Amino acid sequence: MAEALIKVLLEQLATVAFDHTKEAMKLILNAETEVQKFSSNLKAIQAVLEDAEKQQVEKASVRNWLDGLNDVSYEMIDVLDEWNTEILKQKALGVVTAEKKKTFKKVCFSIPSNCFCFRQVNKASHLYKIATEIKVLNGKLTLIATQKEQFEFHQSSIHSRDGQLIKPLETSSFVKISEIFGREEATADLLSKLLSESSDEEGKRVLIIPIVGMGGMGKTTLAQLAYNNKTVETCFEERVWVCVSDPFDGVKIAKAIISGTGNTAPDSTVLQDVLQCMSRCLEGKKCLIVLDDVWTEDQSEWESLKLSVIMEACAKDSKIVVTTRKEKVAEIMGATTQMIHLEKLSDENCLALFNSIAFLGREEDKDNGFGAIGEKIAKKCNGLPLAARTLGALMHNKKKRGEWQEVLDSKIWALKEVKQQVFRPLLLSYYELAPTVRRCLLYCATFVKDYQFNKQNLIELWMSHDYFSGKDYKEKETTGQYVFETLVMRSFFQDVVEKEDYYNISSSIYCKMHDIVHDFVLFLNKNECFTVEIKEANARRMRISEEVRHLMLMFASFSSPLSDFISAVNCKKLRTLAIFNSTMSSIDIKAISQMKCLRTLNLSHNKMREIPEEIGELIHLRYLDLSQNYMEKLPDSLGNLYNLQTLCLTGCLVLIRLPETMGNLINLKHLHNEGCSYLGYLPREMARLTSLQTLNECTLTDEGLKLGDLGSLDQLQGSLWIKLKENLKDATSDAEKAPLLNTKLRFLMLWFFEPYQDLEALQPHQDLETLTIYWYGGTRVPSWMISLQNLRYLCLDGWSECECLPPLGKLPFLEKIDVRGMKKVKTVRDEFLGIMDTQTSASSSSVFFPKLKDLRFDSMDELEQWEGVGGDEITIMPCLASLTISYCTKLMNLPLFLRDTPVKEVSISRCPRSIVMPVWPDNCDVHISFL
Known part of the structure; x- marks a missing residue:
């Protein structure tokens, strides 16, 4: 992670704006010189980072040194961000001033030197504090730079493997190749059991079929193949897939089964209530239920789910498929006679799987010296399908035999610290990734196993942490697209699907991480990412390390004040906080005031009715998700978040209006507000958000944002639903000021609340793919x-x-x-x-x-x-x-x-x-x- 972090930090150091403050800086510890020294030290360290990153896996001392380097780097990023936030603030104030002279016209952001004379805005004391911090951090980095000599790192030439990201990636079609090499017998066995006409063995109405094998064996893939088989689809009235993972939660599993049948799960957390609802949903139906990735060997936990309820409710010949790494699970369920045990692939099948990916589109290389090396590499996969796919994807882009030989001879194969066999090939593939891609992959450890990533959302999260370098947001966003495709192509992401949105007018890409890849990413992250499901039983003894930077709290049928888990000690480094499924109506003000370094705050899917004004103190915040909550309004202090890039309000059903201060968010790129049924007021100041790319729904009124104001939002793309409210004055002239023709929307919905006669002036861009128009009166x-x-x-x-x-x-x-x-x-x-x-x-x-x-x-x-x-x-x-x-x-x-x-x-x-x-x-x- 340090390589990518240092690269971005050096870029920020090179562009930090001192030009407008030179007079003040001469009096404030000469901060510009300190920054130059800091950059020089970083460049010296950068030369050995590639070797240090590899050594940290087996050397704790190197890992500690890198942790110290990361700490200082993060601190410096925050200091520079605080500095640049002052500049953004002045830009926003400058726009307001300009608007008083010329209303709602796009303002050039070239900043005259006198605009930022901090003597005029009385910021000298604040600058002094920042300059002091820079000097202290420079001293820390000097010590770290000196310590590197004791490790005798090999120095590498300064180059950037991120350069490959600017090139279009090769097709990832090999990811879709059948992954059932050597599993023909197991596939036939599973299909036979699923399609069998009776399950009278031992008098059972429902047959339980465990698929058992170590991690990376293809258990889930085999279950998916059968689950999606056309004959299987027609054989069952209901098919339900539930990701169980760890920890085991009977209420959660039962609710997932209910939702899988197309019904709404009850809000109750009483197991008996949920089980009764589940029973009604399954009653008399021939069902196929897959419980994927089961870990628990605790008989009492299985009893809490009461499989007998399922078996009694479902019709005869229903089936339950369980995938697990533990044979004991099959024993607990009394299903050992039906068990399908996945062994390692034979050398022949493992090689076939490896070759099908490594030589896709370059079959001639197999007989040109590559094949013999590939055979030896495939043997090192030790029969693990995931390892074969990962290494096949790695070798696919290596065009020289010497590069193949380097992989075969890598020291990683002999690492003793890496206990799981599949981690070694994953490490090989991981170290071949560009530093930026590695850093983005590591961030995914923040999420729970089986989490379904939304591609665009994930890119916005990566960008909230400044993971990409580039001259502007568009260039960084393009880099994010390539990073995502690279992780798919290298098999770190899988199960890629496209889903349409609620209105079926646009679609999004989703994917998952294999649970072994999730384990691997956690192994590399150590204590930096932490995800925990909080139950009443573990809440009081929960202690979160102060080293954690990315924290996800999953509340299971229980809520507690946030300050029970987050204190001034353990949240000082926190950069991501995500809280799901709590019953909190308002986030803890005490906790909010302590999270000074947050870049990402996700409070979605809770019961928030109020967001405190203190949220405006989180000046580093780039990503704020308040979706699926119950606030009627947002605090005015939201306008203090000058760095905010993404604001998610999806499904906030009772939200009525946005604050007037929205116009201050001049860095805002994405406002996700679909499903805000009562959001009837957008302030006219939003016309200042000239960088806005996403605005799902837009209500236009006399008092707020007007049709003509859309002319300023010419960067909008994707989908937009425009609601034209009653009593619009001068609508025709407003329409002429709204050049939708210059807005590259692909999906446009127009909703007229009153007759409106001039649709002619609302001509959209030629790239438009979907057009919906309601209640036009012309x-x-x-x-x-x-x-x-x-x-x-x-x-x-x-x-x-x-x-x-x-x-x-x-x-x-x-x-x-x-x-x-x-x-x-x-x-x-x-x-x-x-x-x-x-x-x-x-x-x-x-x-x-x-x-x-x-x-x-x-x-x-x-x-x-x-x-x-x-x-x-x-x-x-x-x-x-x-x-x-x-x-x-x-x-x-x-x-x-x-x-x-x-x-x-x-x-x-x-x-x-x-x-x-x-x-x-x-x-x-x-x-x-x-x-």
Whole structure:
């Protein structure tokens, strides 16, 4: 970690702004000179860090030396950050001053020297304190630099492996290669047990199948393969996957089973209440339940879950699959006869797995000297699939035989301190990562096992700790993308999936870490990261080391004042604090005032009703997550967090307004506020947030943020839901000031609370992929709609005054159209296809709606006719798969061209019985219910 930390610190030291304060600095201990000395010492240490990082694994003295170096480095980062925060503060105040002269216009942040004359703002005493700290830290670093000589480190040339991050990474498709090498017999055995028609052995209604094997053997992979098997899917009414891990908690597992069935788990923490609810959810259903990664050998803990409840509730032939490293678990469950034991892979299968990844796309190298070395490397994997995949990913990018030989001859294979065999190949791969990537991986130890990472969220967390160097936020964010892809490609991340959001208008990437990788990262982190699940039984004896920098507290059916765990002693180095599932209504003010170094504060999924004003004292804060809480408002002191980059308010259902001081957050890049149903006021000062990239929902009012103010937020990207409230004054002129055309949004939702006649001025960017417009009161379709050449999904809902559909047929990528409540449309004419006159239809061959797959008309009260053109030279909707017509109570016909489409699903409901329809294809699933 020290390599990446020092690199970022040196960059900060090089850019610290003394230019505007030189006069004051001459009187304050000559801090600029002290910083230069500090940089010089760091560079001397940097030359030996690569060797020191490797030696720390087996030498405690080296590890202690590095800890001391990290301490001083972190302290200096905080001191510099305090200095730069003063500059940010003055920038924010400068913008306010400028706005008094010219309202809401983007202000250039070039700072004249007199702007920061600290004599004018009476900051001399504060500067003196900072300069003194710099001098003290320089003395500490000088001592550390002297101590390095006793270790006889090998000096490496100063180079940056981070340079590779600026290049596009190679495909990570090899991660998706089947991971069941040598597991054919086990796979067949598991499928056979799952699909067996009876489980009468010993009179049991439910068969328990344990999959047992040491870490890294592929137990979870095997269970996933069977769980997602198509035949298995159709065999069971309910399939539930629960990550158990350690510690074992019967209430938590039972609630996870309830949620897995699609039901809502009760708030109760009484085991009996939860078990009764679970029983009702499973009652009479044939179920497959997977309990993944079970550790406990305590019979009483198993009894608390009462498997008998599950077995009595589920229908006959239900199955429970348990993955565990311990054979004793199978014995406790009385299922040893059904146990599937995963042994190490044979040398042949281990080599095959290694080769499938290492030589992907470069098969010719296998017979060119690489294959013989690869065979020896694969043997060192000792039959562990995870090791084979990790080393295969490592060797994939090594193009020289000498590089392969270096891996084979590495001293890491002989490390005695590394007791788990799989850690050695992981260490080899880890040390080959760029320092920045290593540091980002280590941060993931902050999270519990089986945690599902959101890619964008993880990058924002990494950035909150300044893990990336670069000239601006965009460049650093791009580095974060490459870091994530590298960790996927090297098998440190797995189970990568894409999920759509609540409104199905955008999607996010998620992944997990293998539990062995989690153990490995904890092994490297030592005491720096600490995650604990707090129960009433362990709360009073919980003691958190003062060395912890990243802390996660998981409350299990119990809450206690934060000051019970965090004191002035053990939180002075804390840079991350995450608290989940507590019943605290307000965070402890005493604790807040002590966490001076925090960069990340996550208070999501609690019961917070109030955030104290003292939160404004956390000046280093970059990331603040208050999601899924119950505050009606936020404190005005939020505006003091000048460094804040990410503010998460997702699902804060009762939040009414944001504070006027939001405009001070000039560093804010991401405001996640989807699901804030009652957030009806955004202050107009938010127009000053010219760096804002993410704003999920935006309510525009006369009193607060206006439509015209969006012109300042031209960095917005991703998705945006604009709610135009009633009584908007001068809406037309405001719209002309809001150049959405210059905002690279991909997903746009417009919601009109009152009729608004000028949709024309709200033209979005050409890259827009999803457009949804609710309750537009205009009579005409905007002309720009046919120019959205990248549009994939269009929803028009509640257009009560519009009499015609937009001409969409020529949009090349449009896949789904959803039209609802256009109550004045009487006829779907040829214009809908993009045919504007008869000459167009006859002039040349044409394809209309070339990619359309899903078409829906709903609640079209006056729709009577759907005209259809035909002809040998015209093709209409060649990809149509689903057609839905509902509540079109006057519709008399559907066009004949629909019979020539490949439609697979047709649903017609609440339409006249006399409606004329084409003859649908034989393979089409048709559902019809007339008025």
